[in-house]
């Protein structure tokens with residue numbers, strides 16, 4: 755339940771506890787979720803499935819495609835669900851809630867409490883994502899950037915530690931279905947024109963995610979490695 759793999763490697767350490775549940779497609783045996791939060795996890799997930807449906811339609815239409823397009827390619831049917839607990843830190847300058855990163859997923863929906871701490875990188879400045887009661891933060895993941903050929907861009911983000919706490923958040927990472935995980939993903943053909951040439955290669959999802967696991971500790975975006983014309987990032 756506790757993830758703090760950074761502890762022995764860095765002077766600055768991760769300062770959070772995590773309960774993780776993986777739903778391949780929409781399935782998870784309820785027995786695999788601790789009884790203390792089983793009902794809440796399944797209720798929350800039921801609502802996330804509705805949110806996913808609305809976003810899939812809206813994003814497909816925003817790309818100029820049929821509203822069922824993203825649902826059809828099964829790029830977000832599975833979910834990796836994190837309940838995050840960031841304790842107050844006695845030394846915030848030596849800890850990070852979440853180190854800077856870009857989600858490797860297709861899309862992530864985050865519900866944060868009112869403590870603050872989430873920041874996005876915009877034009878080389880870290881900007882606070884101020885909590886809004888009842889609002890979800892939707893992060894575009896690197897896989898969405900790949901399949902939209904940079905039309906939708908992934909944002910780099912982090913969570914800073916604070917003397918105040920705890921901070922609580924729930925992150926629901928949408929990833930391909932079990933069938934989709936056996937497939938390759940590349941830029942959607944209908945989005946490619948002479949004036950919008952293909953930026954990324956078609957990549958087997960298994961290679962994409964294995965590469966992410968290898969590179970995760972370097973905290974660099976993995977997309978540049980999948981460019982048709984590879985330039986050192």
Ligand SMILES: O=C(O)CCC(=O)C(=O)O
Nearest residue numbers: 838852864866872923925
């Ligand atoms: O806790 C948050 O607000 C964001 C967490 C996050 O970005 C992540 O786990 O990938």
Ligand SMILES: [Fe+2]
Nearest residue numbers: 855856857911
């Ligand atoms: Fe993230």
